[in-house]
Amino acid sequence: MEPTTAPAKPQFSEAAKAEIARICKQYPEERRKSALLPVLHIAQAEFGGWVSPEVQDLVAEVLGLAPIEVYEVSTFYTMFNLKPVGKHVLEICRTGPCMLRGSDELTAHLERITGAKVGGAPSEDGLFTLKEVECLAACGFAPIVQVREKYYEQLDTQEAVDAMLLELRNQVHRPALPWEENGLPNALANN
Amino acid sequence: MAKITFDGIEVEVPDGTTILNAARQIGGSIVPPAMCYYTPLKGSGGKCRACLVRVAAGSAKDPRPMPKLVASCVTPVQDGMIVENTTSEQVMDVRKGIVEMLLINHPLDCPVCDQAGECDLQNFAYEHGVSTTRYVEERRTFEKIDIGPLIQLHMTRCILCYRCVYTADQLTDKRVHGVLGRGDAAEIGTYIENIIDNDFSGNVIDVCPVGALTDKTFRFKQRVWFTKPVNAHRDCENEKCGGRVVLWYKGKDVLRVTARKDEYGEVKEWICNTCRFDKKETADWTIEGPAHIDRSSVISANHYELPVVNPQVIADLPESSIRDLEQNPPMKLGN
Amino acid sequence: MGRKLLTEHINVEGIETLEVYRKHGGYRSVEKAIKTMTPDEVVEEVKKSGLRGRGGAGFPTGMKWSFLAKPEGVPRYLVCNADESEPGTFKDRQLMSKLPHLLIEGMITSSYALGANTSYIYIRGELLYVLRILEKAIAEAYAAGYLGKNILGSGYDLDLYVHPGGGAYICGEETALLESLEGKRGNPRNKPPFPAVQGLYARPTVVNNVESIAAVPVIVNEGGEEYAKIGVGRSTGTKLISACGHLNKPGIYEIELGLPVEEFIYSDEYCGGIWKGRELKAVVAGGSSVPILPKELILKTAAGENRLMTYESLSDGGFVTGTMLGSGGFIAMDETTCIVRNTWNFSRFYHHESCGQCSPCREGTGWLEKVLHRLEYGHGRMEDIDLLVSVAKQIEGNTICPLGEAAAWPVAAAVRHFREEFEWHVTNAKDAVQPGAVFPGKAVLV
Numbered sequence: 001m002e003p004t005t006a007p008a009k010p011q012f013s014e015a016a017k018a019e020i021a022r023i024c025k026q027y028p029e030e031r032r033k034s035a036l037l038p039v040l041h042i043a044q045a046e047f048g049g050w051v052s053p054e055v056q057d058l059v060a061e062v063l064g065l066a067p068i069e070v071y072e073v074s075t076f077y078t079m080f081n082l083k084p085v086g087k088h089v090l091e092i093c094r095t096g097p098c099m100l101r102g103s104d105e106l107t108a109h110l111e112r113i114t115g116a117k118v119g120g121a122p123s124e125d126g127l128f129t130l131k132e133v134e135c136l137a138a139c140g141f142a143p144i145v146q147v148r149e150k151y152y153e154q155l156d157t158q159e160a161v162d163a164m165l166l167e168l169r170n171q172v173h174r175p176a177l178p179w180e181e182n183g184l185p186n187a188l189a190n191n
Numbered sequence: 192m193a194k195i196t197f198d199g200i201e202v203e204v205p206d207g208t209t210i211l212n213a214a215r216q217i218g219g220s221i222v223p224p225a226m227c228y229y230t231p232l233k234g235s236g237g238k239c240r241a242c243l244v245r246v247a248a249g250s251a252k253d254p255r256p257m258p259k260l261v262a263s264c265v266t267p268v269q270d271g272m273i274v275e276n277t278t279s280e281q282v283m284d285v286r287k288g289i290v291e292m293l294l295i296n297h298p299l300d301c302p303v304c305d306q307a308g309e310c311d312l313q314n315f316a317y318e319h320g321v322s323t324t325r326y327v328e329e330r331r332t333f334e335k336i337d338i339g340p341l342i343q344l345h346m347t348r349c350i351l352c353y354r355c356v357y358t359a360d361q362l363t364d365k366r367v368h369g370v371l372g373r374g375d376a377a378e379i380g381t382y383i384e385n386i387i388d389n390d391f392s393g394n395v396i397d398v399c400p401v402g403a404l405t406d407k408t409f410r411f412k413q414r415v416w417f418t419k420p421v422n423a424h425r426d427c428e429n430e431k432c433g434g435r436v437v438l439w440y441k442g443k444d445v446l447r448v449t450a451r452k453d454e455y456g457e458v459k460e461w462i463c464n465t466c467r468f469d470k471k472e473t474a475d476w477t478i479e480g481p482a483h484i485d486r487s488s489v490i491s492a493n494h495y496e497l498p499v500v501n502p503q504v505i506a507d508l509p510e511s512s513i514r515d516l517e518q519n520p521p522m523k524l525g526n
Numbered sequence: 527m528g529r530k531l532l533t534e535h536i537n538v539e540g541i542e543t544l545e546v547y548r549k550h551g552g553y554r555s556v557e558k559a560i561k562t563m564t565p566d567e568v569v570e571e572v573k574k575s576g577l578r579g580r581g582g583a584g585f586p587t588g589m590k591w592s593f594l595a596k597p598e599g600v601p602r603y604l605v606c607n608a609d610e611s612e613p614g615t616f617k618d619r620q621l622m623s624k625l626p627h628l629l630i631e632g633m634i635t636s637s638y639a640l641g642a643n644t645s646y647i648y649i650r651g652e653l654l655y656v657l658r659i660l661e662k663a664i665a666e667a668y669a670a671g672y673l674g675k676n677i678l679g680s681g682y683d684l685d686l687y688v689h690p691g692g693g694a695y696i697c698g699e700e701t702a703l704l705e706s707l708e709g710k711r712g713n714p715r716n717k718p719p720f721p722a723v724q725g726l727y728a729r730p731t732v733v734n735n736v737e738s739i740a741a742v743p744v745i746v747n748e749g750g751e752e753y754a755k756i757g758v759g760r761s762t763g764t765k766l767i768s769a770c771g772h773l774n775k776p777g778i779y780e781i782e783l784g785l786p787v788e789e790f791i792y793s794d795e796y797c798g799g800i801w802k803g804r805e806l807k808a809v810v811a812g813g814s815s816v817p818i819l820p821k822e823l824i825l826k827t828a829a830g831e832n833r834l835m836t837y838e839s840l841s842d843g844g845f846v847t848g849t850m851l852g853s854g855g856f857i858a859m860d861e862t863t864c865i866v867r868n869t870w871n872f873s874r875f876y877h878h879e880s881c882g883q884c885s886p887c888r889e890g891t892g893w894l895e896k897v898l899h900r901l902e903y904g905h906g907r908m909e910d911i912d913l914l915v916s917v918a919k920q921i922e923g924n925t926i927c928p929l930g931e932a933a934a935w936p937v938a939a940a941v942r943h944f945r946e947e948f949e950w951h952v953t954n955a956k957d958a959v960q961p962g963a964v965f966p967g968k969a970v971l972v
Contacts, residue, residue, distance in 0.1 A: 026646075026687040031727055033709035037692045041651065053383045068369045069709075071382035075371040076711040076881075077692025079651045091652075095613045096814055096871050097770040097857050134695065134875050135613040135814075136652055139770035139855070140777045149655040178658055237716035238884050240924055259923045265716040288920035292889040325913055328896040351882060370711070370882075373694070375892040377882035 010055050012062070016046050019179040020062060032063050036073055039063060040080055045148075045177060046184070049089055050081035078133065086122030086129040088168045090114075091146040094132045097139035102156050106143045107132065109161060127169065148174060193270040197221065198278045210263035210274055211242055215455065222455075223276050224286075224315050226293070226400050227352035228264035230457050235357050236264035239350060240289050241315060245282050248273040260285060283319070290320035296331040296375065297401075298347050306402030308415040311456060312350060333378055338368065339386035341407050341468050342396060346378045349403035355379060355395035362461060363389040379403065390429060393467040397450045397458050408468055409447035415439070418446055420484055423476035425466065432463035437482045438473075445471045451482070528782040529756060531744045531764045532737070536624050542659060544666040547627040555635045555743035556672055560680045563746075568639035572742060574750025576762035581607055581698070581735030582813060582853040583928075584837050588750075593722040594640055595730040602730040604642040606633060606739050607703055608649040608656075611695040612813035613875060614855025617766035618736035620778045622649070623656045625740075626663035630686065632739035634672055635746055637684050640732055644685050647736075648703050651691040660688045695879035699927045700733040701725075702881065713883045714927035737766055758784035761836035765854050772806075772860035774798035787811075787833040787840075788825050791858065804860040808943070808969070811840055812852020814872045815932030817939030818865070819849050820969030828971070845939065847971070862964050865947050869940040870898035876933035887930045890921040894937055901948060904955035911948045915941050943969050 012020065020039055027034035039059050040051060047055045056074055060067045074080045081089065092107050107118060107130070116123035116130045123129075138144045141153035145164065152164045173183035194203045197214050198221045204213045212230075214222045223244055228236035242264045246257040251271025260282060263274070276282055294316060301307045333346035351370065356379070359366040368387055371380045381387070387395070395404050418439040427434030439447045448467045450458040470476065540546035547553070559568050573588030594602060606629065610618040622629055629647070637645045649657050664686055667673045675683045689707055691697050697706045701715035704726050725731020741763060745753045754762040761783040767790070770776045775798040781790065790796045791806065800806050809824040810816060825833055828847040833839055840851045859868065877895040882888040894917055897910050918934035925931075941948060947965040951958040958965075 026689070028727065031708065034689070034707060036709035037651065037706065038690055040692065041654065041690060063709075066366060068367055068382065071371060072369040072711055073692070073709065075382070076373045077651065077694050079693035094871075095875050096810075096868055097614050099868070099871050100771045100857070100859060100863065133652075133693070134878055135611055137610045137616045137619045137650065139614050139616050139857070140768060141616075142770065142776075146652060149658070151655070178661075237926060240884055240886055243924060262716065262926075267718070285920070285924055288924070289885060292885045292893075292920065295889050295893060325916075326893065328893065328900075331892075350885065351888065372882075373711070374877060374880040374882040375888050377888070 010047055010052075010058050012042075012046060012058070013180075015180050016042050019177075022179075024063075033065060033069065035063060036065070036070065037077070040070075040074060040077075042177075044080060045174070049085045049087075049148075050083060052084075081129075081131075084122075086116065087127050088147050088171075089129045089131055091131045091133045091136070092118070093134070093136045093138070093142070093144045093146075095135040095139075097135070098142040098144060101142035103143040106145075106155055106161070110145075113161070113165070150175070193268045193272070195268045195270075195272040195274060197274045198276050204268060206267075206270075208268050209236075210244060210246075210261070210266050210268055210272075213268050214263065214274075214276065221277050223263050224311075224319070225264055225455065226311055226315060226350060227354065229352075229354050229357070229398055230455075231461075232354055232357040232361060232398070235352075235354055237262045239293070239352060241286065241293075243282060243285055243289070245275040245279045246272060247275050247279075286319045287321060290316050291324065291326075293350055294320070294324065295326040295328075296347075297350075298330065298332070300348070303411075304348065304402040305405045305410060305415075306348075306399075310402060311400035331375055336380055337384075337386075338381060339388060339392075341393060341464065342387060343405045343407050343410060344379060345403050345405065346380070348401050349379055350401055351377055351379070352400055354398040354400070355404055358395050358398050359387070359389075359392070362391045362394060365389070390463050390465075391431070391461055393464045394450065394458065394461050396467075397452070400456070406447055406467075408471075409439075412446045413441050417441060420482035422451065422479040422482045424479065425470065425476050427463060427466055429463040429465060431461075432466060433460045434462070434466055435460055436462055436466055436476075438476060438478075443473070445473060447471075528780070528785065529764065530780045531753075531756075532621065532628065532740050532766065533625070533778070533780045536620075542624065542626055542663065544627060544663065544670055547625075551747075552627050553631050553670075553672055555746040556631055556638075557678065559635045559638050559746050560678050560682055565639045565641055568635065568746060571745055571750035572639070575741075575745040575753040576750075576757075576760060577738060577741055577745060577753070578761070578837065579735055580737035580741070580765065580853070582612060582815075584851065587734060587738050590722070590734070591636075591640060591732060593720070594732050595723045596641065597730070600729055601644065602640065602642050603726045603732070604633065604637045604640050604645040605700075605703065605707065605726060605731055605733045606645070606647040606736060607698060607700065607733050608647050608653070608736045609691055609695075609698040609703055610653075610736070610853075611650055611698050611879075612815065612853045612855055613872065614768060614770055614810060614857040615813050615853040616768045616770070617778050617854065619653060619656060621736060621740055621766065622653075623659055626656075626660050627667070628740050628743065629660070629736055630663055630667050630672075632742045633686055634667075634677070634684060636732075636734070636739055636742050637686075638682055639742075642732075643683050644687075646707060646726075647686070647688045648697070648707055649688055649690055650697070651693050654690055657688050657690050664688070694881075695875075696881045696927070696929060699929065702927065703733060704731065711881070713881050714929075716926060756782050758834060758836050759838060761838060761851075765835070765851070767835070767854045767856050769797045769856045769858070771856075771858040772801050772804065772863070773858050774801050781835055783834075783836050785835045787835060790835060790856075791825075797858070800858065800860050802860070804862065806858060807861045807863050808859045808865065810849075810855070810857040810859075810936070812850045813855035814857070814875065815935055816850040816852045817845055817848070817935050818869075818943065819847075819939075820943050820971065822969070822971055823847055823943070824849075845935070846942075849939070862962070864902075864958075864963065864965070865940055865944040866898065866902050866951050866958070869937055870895065870902045872936045873898050873933065876929065880929060880933070884926045884930075886921045887925045887933065890917055890930070891933045893917050894921075894933065898937070901951050902959075904951075904959040906948075906952045906955065908949065908952050910952070911941055911945065914938075943971070945970055 060070045114128040176183040223242035226239035226241045243260040244263045248254040250269030425434045535550045577587045578584040694712045697712040702712040706712045721731045806821045873895040877891040880891045918938045921930045922934040
């Protein structure tokens with residue numbers, strides 16, 4: 001998929017703007033750039049799970065940065081999705097301790113069941129993007145998948161994986177963040 | 192002031208001087224190579240690790256050796272410090288390893304690279320490397336990126352010294368290129384299609400130690416060692432530009448214009464894009480005379496320092512060079 | 527049964543709230559320090575405690591604090607390193623999500639000791655849900671007067687914020703962390719200057735791991751000398767061990783330093799032995815970057831002494847026959863584990879996480895991974911094994927930050943102790959690439 005689906009001129013919601021204002025106060029006035037990572041997280045949550053160049057430009061504008069300063073950062077940190085994603089991004093830990101407890105098998109299973117490929121486009125129904133990530137710091141509960149802010153742990157049985165997928169399939173809105181009344185519709189990513 | 196001993200030679204330098212700059216005060220073959228450090232660029236250095244040296248004694252107060260080799264370009268001297276560079280087998284060995292690392296993903300396309308002949312990586316590899324490689328894996332490549340009509344970005348050759356980023360940051364008001372991605376996938380780029388368009392953008396070509404950023408107006412025109420460097424100046428209308436440059440001649444033609452560099456390849460004065468890209472007629476310039484290239488480069492082998500009294504003489508330079516060469520045999524490489 | 531200094535109340539219902547936390551003795555150290563002690567006295571207690579940095583390096587915390595520059599009129603900062611990302615380590619996540627007030631209490635007491643009026647908790651971005659828990663707890667602490675202006679009427683002010691990362695292991699390196707906190711790429715800085723002199727916003731800064739900070743309240747409450755009575759020699763106090771891999775009972779265990787490794791692995795109080803009734807093959811004892819040891823060497827030192835969970839005992843034998851306590855990420859591997867695959871996996875991790883700034887790490891980590899990938903997938907050559915050792919050596923010690931060593935050590939140690947298994951991958955490539963293939967030979971002990 002080409003990055004063409006984002007609205008041409010994205011705008012933050014009022015709730016997000018208030019949250020950004022709160023975050024900016026955490027740092028010295030002349031060090032506003034410090035707010036870049038938290039604001040990128042907000043942007044990704046607001047705009048369908050990924051940050052398009054337009055969204056990154058908006059972040060630059062809000063924080064008074066040159067766009068390249070945002071691009072340098074968004075491409076360095078792996079949590080920021082730079083291409084459109086499915087409604088749910090399944091981040092599967094692939095590092096040693098998870099591998100020892102079956103993450104390779106889990107990845108293969110998720111590819112089969114969702115039809116999506118790790119590192120590839122979302123599944124045809126637009127529901128799932130599969131992404132392999134490095135250690136999520138939950139090695140004692142391996143294997144693990146992270147979806148947004150939630151950890152799904154001990155996914156070494158068919159039942160556990162099915163329960164996770166069922167929960168995600170039934171999710172119409174993404175879970176609300178603390179400063180929001182409701183979560184945004186999950187469909188945002190694909191509209 | 193701090194007194195240090197570098198490869199057995201004592202030198203006294205102001206406090207806060209880096210080990211590398213202390214060594215440069217001594218000069219000659221003991222000076223560590225530098226692929227990323229660049230004196231005019233604040234914040235540069237520490238990245239390529241080419242200049243690693245051994246600190247055999249930290250200071251007079253604490254004469255213990257430092258546990259690891261240190262980057263001489265960013266480590267300040269201490270009074271009584273003893274540093275080993277060419278006298279340390281460990282340093283020479285590690286440097287060989289750094290050459291190998293820098294080359295494993297380099298395309299080694301020197302035969303078609305405009306930088307060949309004045310390439311820091313080429314010189315570094317020649318002086319410190321080995322002639323074989325142990326690397327059999329696939330090399331990393333990048334697509335060529337167009338960053339405007341004047342500058343070619345050939346990322347596959349880049350060694351990520353960050354000099355061009357510092358240059359854009361410190362010389363121009365709106366930087367549009369930077370380092371994107373990370374690890375061995377990190378690249379210099381603009382992310383979205385963008386052109387580097389600024390009066391001083393051309394200086395990134397001069398600071399680039401390799402052929403990653405080259406002058407499109409000079410592309411494939413000539414091997415640099417067949418061109419003749421001549422100092423020249425003009426009264427530049429851009430107040431930030433001194434207009435003091437080097438013109439690179441082939442016959443009567445000015446093939447390219449660069450800033451003047453010192454013996455360590457560092458630009459002495461930045462020049463504007465008008466001087467660099469638009470003034471390619473001898474008539475645009477007041478000629479000062481042949482430029483002395485004081486670096487270990489094949490260009491310095493041409494060694495033809497004849498006084499040039501007027502532009503007409505330029506046309507005869509190839510011949511005069513031959514004459515000069517007969518009288519003064521070329522300098523040895525690396526000398 | 528060892529003493530639990532940090533986690534005694536971790537399973538108490540509602541302990542994440544200030545009310546319940548206080549009922550169980552929470553925030554006593556803040557009251558004690560601010561009302562009855564000078565900042566220097568707090569530093570002194572931490573020095574006496576012998577507490578060593580729990581993030582992996584094991585540098586004495588009190589000494590680190592005493593290096594902090596204190597120029598007149600310049601703000602200084604305490605930054606908590608909650609960027610827990612070392613494979614095998616998951617203690618800080620557990621501690622923060624279940625006992626958020628313990629970390630906050632530690633941050634307040636430590637900030638007071640250092641004279642910081644603004645402090646940050648830098649938490650890895652993946653743990654945004656823990657950031658929410660911490661922010662909720664911090665709001666409670668403000669409301670109770672433990673944070674903000676004039677704390678407990680003392681005239682001491684402190685603001686505490688939580689800052690998320692964005693997915694980068696390298697930000698666990700303290701100067702990369704500070705760069706990241708400034709909104710930049712997580713490129714480690716050249717040192718000197720050290721953070722104690724020029725840290726966050728070029729001001730004096732101390733960066734401490736979550737577990738180190740969480741140990742400060744108990745040190746202040748009970749006194750440094752009492753704390754130092756626990757443990758063995760220079761390994762004082764308790765340590766959180768993240769047990770994972772092929773264990774019957776993986777999880778977080780707070781142990782008194784000095785516990786025998788064998789007891790930790792096999793006793794029912796701790797890991798309960800190896801899963802599926804299998805034999806132990808090897809252990810990575812301190813997070814993925816420390817040298818792997820075969821069963822024989824993790825249970826006993828080369829001299830035949832019982833290996834203990836202490837900084838000194840685990841490193842007995844240096845890198846020839848020893849390893850490191852590191853972050854306490856304890857990864858156990860059973861007899862069916864393929865060491866080549868595991869080493870490749872770790873190498874891929876370091877390749878993926880290298881910031882790319884300095885050449886030995888940027889190029890070397892990728893090289894190691896590619897060679898190991900070939901070996902694992904049946905395209906290895908005998909000379910690749912020595913090549914791995916050589917490339918690892920070219921990285922080690924020559925990089926800007928310790929990621930170079932972290933990438934080199936696991937490879938060097940795996941080849942040192944399991945060379946025959948690597949050779950078997952070359953000579954019996956067809957067998958070795960089969961899923962579940964098990965090397966039939968033995969580890970090299972010396």
